[in-house]
Amino acid sequence: MNPxxxxxxxxxxxxxxxxxxxxxxxxxxxxxxxxxxxxxxxxAENGTRVAGxxxxxxxxLVCLFLAGGNDANNLIIPxxxxxxxxxxxxxxxxxxxxxxxxxxxxxxxxxxxxxxxxHPAMTGARDLFNSGQLGVIxxxxxxxxxxxxxxxxxRSVPLxxxxxxxxxxxxxxxxxxxxxxxxxxxxxxIADVTDSLNSNxxxxxxxxxxxxxxxxxxxxxxxxxVSTNGSIALSSSTGATGTNLQAIRTQAQKxxxxxxxxxxxxxAFGGMTSNAIADSDLLATILAANATLPFTTTFPTSxxxxxxxxxxxxxxxxxxxxxxxxxxxxxxxxxxxxxxxGWDLHAGQxxxxxxxxxxxxxxxxxxxxxxxxxxxxxxxxxxxxxxxxFTASDFGRTxxxxxxxxxxxxxSHHLVMGGAVKGGDxxxxxxxxxxxxxxxxxxxxxxxxxTTSVDEFSATMATWFGVSATNLPLILPNVGRFAxxxxxxx
Amino acid sequence: xxxxxxxxxxxxxxxxxxxxxxxxxxxPTAPSAVPSPAPSLPSATATAPPAIKVAATTATxxxxxxxxxxxxxxxxxxxxxxxxxxxxxxxxxxxFPRIGNPWGENVEITTMLTTPTVRGASHFPRxxxxxxxxxxxxxxxxxxxxxxAISGTRMEIRSAGPDKKFGTADxxxxxxx
Numbered sequence: 001m002n003p004x005x006x007x008x009x010x011x012x013x014x015x016x017x018x019x020x021x022x023x024x025x026x027x028x029x030x031x032x033x034x035x036x037x038x039x040x041x042x043x044a045e046n047g048t049r050v051a052g053x054x055x056x057x058x059x060x061l062v063c064l065f066l067a068g069g070n071d072a073n074n075l076i077i078p079x080x081x082x083x084x085x086x087x088x089x090x091x092x093x094x095x096x097x098x099x100x101x102x103x104x105x106x107x108x109x110x111x112x113x114x115x116x117x118x119h120p121a122m123t124g125a126r127d128l129f130n131s132g133q134l135g136v137i138x139x140x141x142x143x144x145x146x147x148x149x150x151x152x153x154x155r156s157v158p159l160x161x162x163x164x165x166x167x168x169x170x171x172x173x174x175x176x177x178x179x180x181x182x183x184x185x186x187x188x189x190i191a192d193v194t195d196s197l198n199s200n201x202x203x204x205x206x207x208x209x210x211x212x213x214x215x216x217x218x219x220x221x222x223x224x225x226v227s228t229n230g231s232i233a234l235s236s237s238t239g240a241t242g243t244n245l246q247a248i249r250t251q252a253q254k255x256x257x258x259x260x261x262x263x264x265x266x267x268a269f270g271g272m273t274s275n276a277i278a279d280s281d282l283l284a285t286i287l288a289a290n291a292t293l294p295f296t297t298t299f300p301t302s303x304x305x306x307x308x309x310x311x312x313x314x315x316x317x318x319x320x321x322x323x324x325x326x327x328x329x330x331x332x333x334x335x336x337x338x339x340x341x342g343w344d345l346h347a348g349q350x351x352x353x354x355x356x357x358x359x360x361x362x363x364x365x366x367x368x369x370x371x372x373x374x375x376x377x378x379x380x381x382x383x384x385x386x387x388x389x390f391t392a393s394d395f396g397r398t399x400x401x402x403x404x405x406x407x408x409x410x411x412s413h414h415l416v417m418g419g420a421v422k423g424g425d426x427x428x429x430x431x432x433x434x435x436x437x438x439x440x441x442x443x444x445x446x447x448x449x450x451t452t453s454v455d456e457f458s459a460t461m462a463t464w465f466g467v468s469a470t471n472l473p474l475i476l477p478n479v480g481r482f483a484x485x486x487x488x489x490x
Numbered sequence: 491x492x493x494x495x496x497x498x499x500x501x502x503x504x505x506x507x508x509x510x511x512x513x514x515x516x517x518p519t520a521p522s523a524v525p526s527p528a529p530s531l532p533s534a535t536a537t538a539p540p541a542i543k544v545a546a547t548t549a550t551x552x553x554x555x556x557x558x559x560x561x562x563x564x565x566x567x568x569x570x571x572x573x574x575x576x577x578x579x580x581x582x583x584x585x586f587p588r589i590g591n592p593w594g595e596n597v598e599i600t601t602m603l604t605t606p607t608v609r610g611a612s613h614f615p616r617x618x619x620x621x622x623x624x625x626x627x628x629x630x631x632x633x634x635x636x637x638x639a640i641s642g643t644r645m646e647i648r649s650a651g652p653d654k655k656f657g658t659a660d661x662x663x664x665x666x667x
Contacts, residue, residue: 162590165639346638347657404636404648404656407595444595 058319059386060334061465062311062374063187063215064304066367066393067170068343071360071406072413073399073446074098075122076136076426079105079115084432092399092433092446096406098355106130109425116426120356121365124372125415129424133375133384134417135489138428139441140457141395141411141450142172144179145481152443164408164447166344169394174215176454176476186458187335188218189475194466195221200330203279207314209307210339215392223337224279226314228306231283286317286327295380297373305370307338312377319383333465340366343393346405367391371417384419388461388490391415392454399433399446411441411450414457420464420490427489428452455479456487464490556614557581562630571630572647572664578603579645582613590642596626596634603627629662640665 077098078085090097103120107130118126128134144158151157160178162168172178176186184192191206198205204224206216216223226232257274261267294316299309314336318328342363351358371389378384396412411431417423431441431448441449459472459479463486467475472485479485558574560566579591585607592602604616620627626634629649636656638646644666651660 162593162639162642164593165591165642167641168590402595402636403633403650407636408639447595 057386058332058383059465060315060336061187061461062336062338062387062389064367064389064391065213065215065337065339066343066391067339067341069166069394069397069408070343070412071345071349071397073397073406074119074360075364076116076118076413079117082114085114088433088435092435094401096350096355096401102356107424112426112430114430119361119364121361122368125368128372128375128417132423133419133421134415135421135423136426137414137416137452137457137487137489138426138430139411139448139450140414140428140452140454142169142178143450143453144478146483147449149440149443149449152449163410164395166394171214173392173394173454174213176458177478182214184219185213185215185217186475187215187337188221188223190462190465190467191216191221191335192218193471193475194333197332197466198330200328202282203328203331205331205333206335208337209310210337213337213339216335216337226283226310228303228310230287230310231280287313290317295377297377297380299373300366300369302366302370304338304340304366305373308370308374311336311338312374312381315378315383315387316381319381319386346407349405371415375417386420388416388418388420388464390461396448402445409447410443411448416489422489427487452487453482456482456484459485460487460490558614561618562620566630568630568649568651568662572649572662575635575647576664576666578613583643591639591645593639596637597624599637600625600627
């Protein structure tokens with residue numbers, strides 16, 4: 001028998017052929033994945049898109065990012081005097097501990113054996129919790145795969161890239177892909193898939209009130225940044241009407257931008273700039289026509305309060321509750337991004353004389369008051385059930401102090417608010433401080449290994465927003481690694 | 491023909507070895523050895539023991555001359571110390587460009603810096619007197635440095651200064667550009 005005819009005898013030709021086939025298959029699989037995403041984008045979540053079709057309802061998702069790493073160990077604290085309750089908390093937190101007496105406890109629907117309360121500065125959030133419009137997601141954070149303490153110590157499973165680093169963890173929270181370089185944010189990917197539900201695309205469904213962010217970076221839907229005063233316009237276009245010199249200059253600029261150009265990049269740049277100017281003009285017109293606010297709620301004068309107030313105005317324009325003039329009706333899905341910084345407090349977290357006061361109390365008070373006002377505004381607009389707001393942050397912080405306040409941590413507790421939220425409850429598992437580092441989630445000094453992943457947290461909201469179970473892995477490619485693609489808080 | 495195929499495969503194998511072996515770098519994982527205690531510097535924190543437990547140094551482990559070998563040397567300054575540590579982090583990133591800075595608490599970062607690479611040298615001597623009994627890298631007054639990870643490539647280094655208290659006027663901070 002000719003040796004070349006043996007079934008398992010490799011030849012150079014076969015070897016090279018197999019190599020080429022492998023390379024080709026890799027490319028083909030990648031192309032198929034892209035085609036699947038493209039197909040999902042081309043088809044609305046409820047079926048193939050039909051011209052003029054609109055989604056049956058309006059929904060908005062609002063991301064409130066607490067930049068710098070919120071110390072959520074003081075956002076919600078145990079009140080009961082059991083050994084693992086307040087005493088463990090006070091011993092562990094030391095100079096950061098809040099007093100046991102003070103604000104009323106939370107009426108938690110599903111008890112884990114402890115009583116809890118929010119930081120005393122968070123009375124607005126407390127009231128929303130107790131009335132069922134606000135919930136807490138315990139110990140949520142970036143994960144590449146479910147991770148135990150033993151696995152973390154042995155480094156036997158993939159860990160999120162650059163744990164405890166501000167910028168990296170911000171990006172990973174906003175991408176929900178902790179083990180790969182950043183490409184898109186999970187808000188942007190949701191927008192890519194759900195934008196076809198919108199019959200009015202005159203303004204992007206992804207609007208940021210605080211500049212560019214990773215959360216809203218998508219493949220197709222671009223984020224649109226506005227200020228708390230509304231659209232950000234080119235200075236020359238302000239008041240440019242009629243035949244005055246400024247108007248002529250503005251018109252000339254617009255004509256130049258839409259002019260055909262042999263260079264594709266210049267044409268694309270001109271088109272995008274022209275669209276941005278048109279969006280700005282339209283938004284300015286809408287907000288000017290609705291100068292009389294469609295709600296009477298008074299928002300805090302802080303940056304966050306004003307960001308959420310502008311979001312409420314934009315929701316009113318899209319949900320058809322604006323008072324007059326042009327609107328954004330037909331825009332059935334919107335994703336907003338607001339941000340408040342200053343949370344990397346370290347030694348400056350609490351006042352030495354009164355731990356209920358200080359920089360952290362001010363920030364939490366601002367968040368609580370702004371959230372409360374925002375919820376009230378959406379209630380007045382009649383869209384409270386259609387707007388869900390959630391907090392996110394770089395990471396949690398260590399439970400005890402290293403002499404320089406609380407340090408960068410990992411898992412943290414977050415808030416989710418809205419009429420559709422099954423509030424008044426704590427979802428997930430609160431971590432246990434044992435004081436000797438033996439707690440199952442404690443990697444040392446109360447740096448909690450998350451027991452709920454950002455993927456599970458975001459998947460729950462993506463599902464509520466209208467993303468189908470089929471398309472969920474396109475939005476959150478790692479969600480299948482975790483036990484609960486729906487945490488049940490919506 | 492089989493002989494030519496075998497030669498081809500052998501050549502490929504040699505090429506793979508040449509390409510990949512020298513680049514193989516250890517992940518910044520828990521090492522198998524612990525920094526040897528420096529009795530002159532007590533631990534400045536009363537916290538739980540470090541999560542990563544490691545064993546004692548062996549006399550046979552080679553150690554490279556670190557950019558921070560003169561850390562805390564008499565006659566030096568805290569500014570110079572911080573610059574030295576910054577150079578150590580820069581060296582680390584040059585060796586592990588895809589990983590970025592070592593990360594974690596002081597004790598974890600110190601453990602990573604003192605773990606020998608595959609070439610047998612570490613970025614910081616594990617027997618250096620600036621490492622206290624808890625395995626933390628300390629400033630010239632005996633307080634563990636605070637390593638503040640701004641990003642994967644920017645590590646702010648803080649010293650509590652002579653009063654050994656963070657957040658006071660005598661703190662020294664190096665923030666990379």
